[in-house]
Amino acid sequence: MVKVRYFAWVRERIGKAEEDIVLPDEVISVGDLLNWLKERDEGYANALQHPQTIRVAINQEHADHDEPVAGAREIALFPPMTGG
Amino acid sequence: MVKVRYFAWVRERIGKAEEDIVLPDEVISVGDLLNWLKERDEGYANALQHPQTIRVAINQEHADHDEPVAGAREIALFPPMTGG
Amino acid sequence: MAEPVTPTVRVQTEDFDVSAEVAKLTEGRTDVGAIVTFTGLCRDEGGALSALELEHYPGMAEAEISRIAAEAVQRWPLTGLLAIHRYGLMRPGDNIVLVAAASSHRQAAFEAASFVMDFLKTEAPFWKREHHANGEPGAWVDAKEMDDEARARWSR
Amino acid sequence: MAEPVTPTVRVQTEDFDVSAEVAKLTEGRTDVGAIVTFTGLCRDEGGALSALELEHYPGMAEAEISRIAAEAVQRWPLTGLLAIHRYGLMRPGDNIVLVAAASSHRQAAFEAASFVMDFLKTEAPFWKREHHANGEPGAWVDAKEMDDEARARWSR
Numbered sequence: 160m161v162k163v164r165y166f167a168w169v170r171e172r173i174g175k176a177e178e179d180i181v182l183p184d185e186v187i188s189v190g191d192l193l194n195w196l197k198e199r200d201e202g203y204a205n206a207l208q209h210p211q212t213i214r215v216a217i218n219q220e221h222a223d224h225d226e227p228v229a230g231a232r233e234i235a236l237f238p239p240m241t242g243g
Numbered sequence: 244m245v246k247v248r249y250f251a252w253v254r255e256r257i258g259k260a261e262e263d264i265v266l267p268d269e270v271i272s273v274g275d276l277l278n279w280l281k282e283r284d285e286g287y288a289n290a291l292q293h294p295q296t297i298r299v300a301i302n303q304e305h306a307d308h309d310e311p312v313a314g315a316r317e318i319a320l321f322p323p324m325t326g327g
Numbered sequence: 328m329a330e331p332v333t334p335t336v337r338v339q340t341e342d343f344d345v346s347a348e349v350a351k352l353t354e355g356r357t358d359v360g361a362i363v364t365f366t367g368l369c370r371d372e373g374g375a376l377s378a379l380e381l382e383h384y385p386g387m388a389e390a391e392i393s394r395i396a397a398e399a400v401q402r403w404p405l406t407g408l409l410a411i412h413r414y415g416l417m418r419p420g421d422n423i424v425l426v427a428a429a430s431s432h433r434q435a436a437f438e439a440a441s442f443v444m445d446f447l448k449t450e451a452p453f454w455k456r457e458h459h460a461n462g463e464p465g466a467w468v469d470a471k472e473m474d475d476e477a478r479a480r481w482s483r
Numbered sequence: 484m485a486e487p488v489t490p491t492v493r494v495q496t497e498d499f500d501v502s503a504e505v506a507k508l509t510e511g512r513t514d515v516g517a518i519v520t521f522t523g524l525c526r527d528e529g530g531a532l533s534a535l536e537l538e539h540y541p542g543m544a545e546a547e548i549s550r551i552a553a554e555a556v557q558r559w560p561l562t563g564l565l566a567i568h569r570y571g572l573m574r575p576g577d578n579i580v581l582v583a584a585a586s587s588h589r590q591a592a593f594e595a596a597s598f599v600m601d602f603l604k605t606e607a608p609f610w611k612r613e614h615h616a617n618g619e620p621g622a623w624v625d626a627k628e629m630d631d632e633a634r635a636r637w638s639r
Contacts, residue, residue, distance in 0.1 A: 167454035168467045219387035239470030242453025251610035303543035323626035326609025346502035357527040357575035364520045371513040419513035
């Protein structure tokens with residue numbers, strides 16, 4: 160089980176800030192996760208319709224879409240950052 | 244007559260902060276002025292022994308050594324600046 | 328330079344005072360010749376905005392800014408480095424972010440502060456949302472390509 | 484950007500407060516997104532110095548810094564620009580110079596502040612002399628070739 164967190168408009172479109180998810184075996188990479196989540200419902204589909212724009216952090220470190228999700232305790236999905 | 248001002252180690256070596264000088268006709272350029280002053284006494288010679296290192300301002304604006312001194316009300320001689 | 332200094336990183340709702348923060352950064356030191364500060368403020372975009380709302384990823388925000396700051400003290404001979412990023416609702420004119428870099432030499436201080444800001448913009452998990460002049464929440468601010476280009480200057 | 488702003492330039496013996504100066508620079512404005520400050524301080528060079536004495540050319544010092552500042556507000560879209568240079572005797576840790584540049588955009592603020600400092604170092608008529616730890620006046624500080632190179636970056 161992994162805690163998945165959402166921020167900014169990803170959070171708003173999915174409709175929740177976080178959830179615990181048991182990932183199926185076929186979800187190997189960050190990219191797999193995004194494509195799998197996208198199928199869940201309209202909210203996810205809307206949030207993740209352009210997966211390439213979604214930034215991902217694993218255990219609070221930035222992760223590329225080809226990185227494996229195995230061993231993640233916490234995965235966060237969010238839009239490109241606009242702080243500073 | 245022109246007021247000539249000296250700063251930092253140029254002032255110290257010449258031994259005064261300023262003086263009024265009547266420039267002879269043969270002093271046309273800033274470079275001429277430096278060479279002419281250098282002949283005055285040991286203090287001037289010491290201060291101006293390397294004329295190319297001396298910075299000059301005419302009427303409080305930086306001036307190159309080939310600029311004419313005609314019309315100057317105030318000429319200042321000083322080492323390269325070290326403020327900031 | 329001996330050991331790199333340990334940067335100070337804070338993520339907070341409270342405002343900050345630039346002079347007080349800089350004083351702490353240089354306290355008891357007589358080897359600081361240059362301090363560069365960057366302060367980022369909330370703009371009203373010509374009167375269109377009443378506020379900016381800043382969301383952040385608690386934990387990762389601190390961790391990511393700390394990683395950027397650690398890289399900066401490795402790259403430049405700094406005597407001190409500070410980064411503070413606020414979150415919550417900011418009114419026009421409010422402080423949002425402060426980066427202060429101290430060094431014996433001005434170029435190091437300028438470059439380090441600029442480096443931290445460029446990475447903070449593109450790597451630190453904060454998101455800005457506009458609030459319209461009528462008080463309604465508006466659009467999330469889009470990331471700028473310019474910011475990615477600014478970051479790319481530093482790759483080596 | 485409409486008209487360039489009018490820079491504030493001061494040459495004084497008194498100390499300055501960075502926060503207070505920056506507050507004046509941005510007072511009543513809501514279009515300032517970024518403020519970069521540079522503060523130059525007196526160092527003790529590893530305990531060898533008790534003070535730095537700063538001589539200046541009254542009148543020309545103000546005029547020259549004003550010329551540099553006027554060039555900066557022409558080159559970058561600034562909402563405010565301030566330069567203060569002190570003269571007299573400075574103890575280690577004392578402020579010597581402050582440059583603050585405000586803009587809607589951070590790159591303009593960083594570049595303008597850095598530009599003003601590079602020219603101020605090489606063009607503004609100030610001279611530093613060291614005072615040794617024993618209190619005796621020492622050598623005049625030599626100009627640095629590095630500073631001329633820093634200035635040359637900006638030629639266009």
